[in-house]
Amino acid sequence: MEDKNQPMSDENLDHTVEIDLSSTVLDLTSFQLHDLNSVELPPSLTELDLTTNRLSILDPRLSHLSNLKKLSLRQNLFDDAGVEPISHWDALSGLEELILRDNKLTKIPDVSIFKGLLIFDVSFNEITSLNGLSKVSNTLRELYVSKNEVPKIEEIDHFCDLQILELGSNRLRVMENLENLINLQELWLGRNRIKVVNLCGLNCIKKISLQSNRLTSMKGFEECVALEELYLSHNGISKMEGLSKLVNLRVLDVSSNKLTSIDDIQDLNRLEDLWLNDNQIESLESIAEAVAGSRETLATIYLGNNPCSKSSNYSAVLKEIFPKIQQIDSDLFA
Structure with missing residues (x-):
């Protein structure tokens, strides 16, 4: 019996993925897609989940999804250049959740266009500095930067509404610059080099x-x-x-x-x-x-x-x- 939960095999990748054009939620987790050429992207989408595919370039049609609130690009092949176009897509400015976990990023991407961002996840990449966080909206509630190569806590002073900060599995030696996080509920700093x-x-x-x-x-x-x-x-x-x-x-x-x-x-x-x-x-x-x-x-x-x-x-x-x-x-x- 065919297991419907299994990812699509390579021989199926060229077939068009059937989509309800009135859908508001599209989940393409584990479809092993190299691109989105075979996928219709309804303009009504509010949530798009592309977790566990083989994407390295952003499909320009994403730039027209003006209703999008949640976008997950988790566990793909995006590098810094691959995600760069998103910083210019004005129609996506209402995005509230952006997941870039488990890719090939070496720096914090420019997400300043998202003025109401609530959740931002760049964990499991190769990021060497928190430089760039100062451009992230002060509306942020949850920030995840675990399993990278970050040596210093910085550029987080403006996150007065932040509730969850995850910086585990980095290279941190000092707990610092936390003073303004007056609403912080959860602080995750495991697997670092902190002494005090x-x-x-x-x-x-x-x-x-x-x-x-x-x-x-x-x-x-x-x-x-x-x-x-x-x-x-x-x-x-x-x-x-x-x-x-x-x-x-x-x-x-x-x-x-x-x-x-x-x-x-x-x-x-x-x-x-x-x-x-x-x-x-x-x-x-x-x-x-x-x-x-x-x-x-x-x-x-x-x-x-x-x-x-x-x-x-x-x-x-x-x-x-x-x-x-x-x-x-x-x-x-x-």
Whole structure:
């Protein structure tokens, strides 16, 4: 039986793709198209998804889609020259979402024409600088530049309405120039080279990831009282500190560090997920006191690959401490 979800084979690429000319949404994901010659582009389109094709040049007919709000060119073969024409297409100025993820870009493209842009994604490219972001509309809500070669956070001062900033897997060494992001809710900086936490005075963030960096201290989160999720795994942290005021914290991941004890979370009464695996915690004796505030809320705990996890009554002790526990390491309970 033919699998309708499979991409079109090369022998089908020359056949015209049947399109309803009154459509507002066109999804051509995984059609393996080299160009759009076989595709009708209805002028009524508001969303066009060209994810996972073999496109390297923008079809000039796109310049007439004046109703377009969302355009995804994810996972194609576009280089800087290939996407350059879009910066001149006035009819597309109402675009709100532009996805250029997973292509061959080496710089931030000029998208200044889009005065109401809300989502901009250039992750998984070969971008070496954030130069060019200063031209991006200050209406932006979500910015994704992960998995590139960016060494410095810059040209983001005007994004006062930004809610999500993703700069993971780059070459960043310093947290800086975040002061004006007063509405930021999520900050993703995993897999960089950051040694010191500096949130530049921001205190309304709800999610922060600094996994796989070079941190040796937890200090720097004390004023983030709205914080709900904190991810700090795979660093060099030896002490849990600066957490006692984070009363809204639900998820705390400090796995794969150098911790020898559990500290500074005894007053957190909303904690649901606690990841402490792959540390150097010796004993379970003081754990009940250490997590006193979350004994009734904790649903998941990871303590595997600590010396304490080798004790014969490991799971039984944890179940007794946490009456509502649903998961201990990889073991799930009904």
